[in-house]
Amino acid sequence: MTLLEARRIEKAFGRTRALRGVSVAIGSGEIVAITGPSGSGKSTLLHCLSGIMCPETGEVHYDGRRIDTLDEAARTRLRREAFGVVFQFGRLVPELTAAENVALPLLFGGNGREESATVARAWLERMDALDVADARPGELSGGQLQRVAVARALVTGPKVVFADEPTGALDSVAGERVLGLLLEAARVNGSTVVIVTHDNRVAAHADREIVVRDGAAAGVVV
Amino acid sequence: MLDRLFIECIFACMSTGHILLGLLTERPKHGYELKREHDDRLPGVKPIAYGQVYATLQRLERDGKVAVSGTAKEGGPERTVYEITGDGADEVHRWLAEIEPPAPYVSSALFVRVVLALIAEGTADGYLLRQRAAHLERMRELTARKNTAGISAGELLATDYALYHLDADLRWLETARQRIDELTQEIRT
Amino acid sequence: MTFFQVAGMLGRGGSRAERARARLVAAGAALATCFLFGAANVLTLNGQLDDRLGPIANRGTRPGVAFAFGLMILPVAAFLYQTGRLASADRERRLAALRLAGATPGEVRLLGALETTRSAALGTVCGAIAYVLLEWSIRGLLLHLPTTAAGVPPVPGLAAMALVIAVATVSGLLAGRHVVTSPLGVIRRATRRPPGRYVLLVPVLGCIPMVALVVGVQMPYRPFAILLGAGLSAVGLMLSASRLVWASARIAGRRARSAETLLAARALEADTRPWGRTMSILGLAVAIGSGTGWIQAGFMDARHTLDPFWLTSFTLVDLALLVGMAVAAAALITHQAEYLMEHGPVLATLRAAGVADGELRRVLTRQGIIAAVLPCSVAALIGLLPLARALHNETWALWPVTNAVLMAALGVLAATLATKASQHRLQRAVSPGRLRTE
Structure with missing residues (x-):
């Protein structure tokens, strides 16, 4: 069953045409890698699929609903309720501890402080990062940062996890660990995962690869 | 120039003699034990035939690298136990001090196909995508194997080795796609 | 070249x-x-x-x-x-x-x-x-x-x-x-340590002669002691503003129930000094403004009227205080711009994860409120202390108290307005472009 779909979407930044009519369909529970050389538009495709930005033409559907025509507030709600995001370098709030960073989405969702902290710690434990729960991001290694970031993305039990080069800043052993934990947790959750990467070994963790070249899907490789 | 690039696929000349000598540095062993340890400890390397173990041991004995140290009988038939000699130990350490020649490895089959696809069909795009899919499928299998529970560290490293080489092929394929115009021009002129 | x-x-x-x-x-x-x-x-x-x-x-x-x-x-x-x-x-x-x-x-x-x-x-x-x-x-x-x-x-x-x-x-x-x-x-x-706690002693020391005056203790060199007390209080208030901001940020961070308050409090706690500088000036203005309430009440008490000289004087003082507060608060706008510049990618990531723009704006506003409430309240209280016994008619004491509350509120309002003024930068700071690897 198709959960997330882009139909002939186009997006330009000034004169640069980042996406030129991309169509992709992603099934529920699938783990998909979007690959392509740098500048191919793969990050832009992820931003459009996740409702962070809207394409100029074409349609984006999630769970049978068209989302590119929704207003910012509705898309924000959708991202909060159904999506989780992981980016390169963690992008954690530097002043908060690891546990508070993970609890943040729960707090924004209106949950209590203690309750959120308990859930956050449980997730840190699953990500093998409970030992750094009270450390600030500045004190963490790259691999620890990403594991905390993964915990933050999964803590709300999202339907889809979007990861943009989640292991880009890590060496291969640390990267593999992060990826393994992310995919394992996503499988347990039943979450769909969309990973943008230029690393073939990361792509090999996915069930399927979508190759983006010059802003177009160059053949969906099954 | 192109002929120079079609370098014959270099198979790493892994000497069975060196492997057996290396395994014998631990303690004296008999032939069957050596075969079993070879296959267990070097997963990913082609399993060795018992006959080859036997022949190699005889050659090593003739060269004075190993010597018969006795016999062992563990339930089955009586087996000859070999031990490493001083010469043999020297040989192992000399061999370990060497490096594998970092050969100008060209995956000739892939390269030939790209060139022939350009010559015969005028484009290699389709081939490159299909080859990418095949490579990635193999990488997926290897990755899945790595993620199976109870995998040994040796197997893990061997799988990593294969994965990195496939990855190198894939990156070469991507570069080939970006350089295809230059290559087309070169072939046409 | x-x-x-x-x-x-x-x-x-x-x-x-x-x-x-x-x-x-x-x-x-x-x-x-x-x-x-x-x-x-x-x-x-x-x-x-x-x-x-x-x-x-x-x-x-x-x-x-x-x-x-x-x-x-x-x-x-x-x-x-x-x-x-x-x-x-x-x-x-x-x-x-x-x-x-x-x-x-x-x-x-x-x-x-x-x-x-x-x-x-x-x-x-x-x-x-x-x-x-x-x-x-x-x-x-x-x-x-x-x-x-x-x-x-x-x-x-x-x-x-x-x-x-x-x-x-x-x-x-x-x-x-x-x-x-x-x-x-x-x-x-460069990481900065939290502001020292011992500076808090300076305003406390300054308040002693004034409290003594209020409770009616006989003092030698009374005018001199009061002047010294007022001076120490004012300087002490300015010195301890950073520590007060830090303390209220810490308390707010511990007790925060919402994500916005938590983010605001922790950001303040990590970078207190710019807020402390502004609050030392705002606090001084609040204390002076609060103190003028007594002088005004004293005149009304004594003469029941204000001649043009005093009317102009009081207006000029209030005007000066307002201008001072506005300029001091304006410094916060530039500080908030710095916060947004530094935190752009982090805030953009939160936004990508479904945090609404309104919630991010609240983070900025709450920084202003958390930073301003404690120093402004303390300043208003210190301003209320002197001359507390100078009135014949106790009813007039209502004015200085009202005035002090107004001044404290004005201080908090100035800080909050400054954070509001920097919110237009938020949109740019959290645009999806900031999600890209830098």
Whole structure:
């Protein structure tokens, strides 16, 4: 069953045409890698699929609903309720501890402080990062940062996890660990995962690869 | 120039003699034990035939690298136990001090196909995508194997080795796609 | 190519934000020049003037007015320092390329100071011209006084201008301190320890003679003791503002129920000093404003009326306090811009994860509220202390209390409005473009 779909979407930044009519369909529970050389538009495709930005033409559907025509507030709600995001370098709030960073989405969702902290710690434990729960991001290694970031993305039990080069800043052993934990947790959750990467070994963790070249899907490789 | 690039696929000349000598540095062993340890400890390397173990041991004995140290009988038939000699130990350490020649490895089959696809069909795009899919499928299998529970560290490293080489092929394929115009021009002129 | 040629080249370039910041420095310098000119002008006046001019009319109160003008330099200096800090953080990012090309950190800092000096010099000249024109027109057109006599004597005037430029240059040099740079750009700002707790003793010490007065303890050298107490309280309040901000941020962070409060409190706790600087000035204004309530109530109590002299005096004091608060709070706008610049990618990531823009705006507003409430309340209380026993009719005590509450609220409002004013930058700071790898 198709959960997330882009139909002939186009997006330009000034004169640069980042996406030129991309169509992709992603099934529920699938783990998909979007690959392509740098500048191919793969990050832009992820931003459009996740409702962070809207394409100029074409349609984006999630769970049978068209989302590119929704207003910012509705898309924000959708991202909060159904999506989780992981980016390169963690992008954690530097002043908060690891546990508070993970609890943040729960707090924004209106949950209590203690309750959120308990859930956050449980997730840190699953990500093998409970030992750094009270450390600030500045004190963490790259691999620890990403594991905390993964915990933050999964803590709300999202339907889809979007990861943009989640292991880009890590060496291969640390990267593999992060990826393994992310995919394992996503499988347990039943979450769909969309990973943008230029690393073939990361792509090999996915069930399927979508190759983006010059802003177009160059053949969906099954 | 192109002929120079079609370098014959270099198979790493892994000497069975060196492997057996290396395994014998631990303690004296008999032939069957050596075969079993070879296959267990070097997963990913082609399993060795018992006959080859036997022949190699005889050659090593003739060269004075190993010597018969006795016999062992563990339930089955009586087996000859070999031990490493001083010469043999020297040989192992000399061999370990060497490096594998970092050969100008060209995956000739892939390269030939790209060139022939350009010559015969005028484009290699389709081939490159299909080859990418095949490579990635193999990488997926290897990755899945790595993620199976109870995998040994040796197997893990061997799988990593294969994965990195496939990855190198894939990156070469991507570069080939970006350089295809230059290559087309070169072939046409 | 010489050093100054490089400086000139860099001065011509620069982004819109940098030009805006250069204008802010110029505006601050112009304001400071005006205040110093005002002080010099008041001191050169002769004889008794129209009562409607309030404290300026009376020879005896003129030094006080000049001193008040001098005090107005404080918020302007804080503003200049904050602007310089922001400019230097931004500039060092830009000049990282220069570091790669082999410039030393000292040279880069000197380049920054030169840029600040140029803007300040421009602002000072503009301020001087504006003041002279304004003073000339007020004197000639409104008061019908002879316009021939010079308002501001040339020597003190030039000295004031030189002083403003020097202060701007020094603050430009100092402002670069907190930024750790490498040729590859700003790594991170140097970590700072929380402000010390012992400074809190200074205002407490200052309050002792005033509390003693209130409870009616007999003191030797009473006026001197009270003056000393008031001075210590004021200085102590300014010194301890950072610690007060830090303390309230810490409490708010511990007890926060919402994500917005948590984010705001922790951001404050991590970077207290810019807020502390602003709050020390805002707090001083609140304390003075709160204290004037007693004087006003005292006059109403004694005379049941206000003559033009006192009406003008009180209005001028309130006006000065408002201007001081506005300038001090304006420094927060530039500080918030710095926060947004630094946290852009992090906030953009939160936004990508489904945090609404309104929630992010609340994070900014709550920073202002958390930072301002404690220092402003303490300041209002300290302002309420002196002269507490000077009234004959206790009903009049209602006014100082109301006034103190109003002043504290005004302080909090100024801080909150400043954070609101920086919210328009949020949209740019959290745009999806900031999600890309930098």
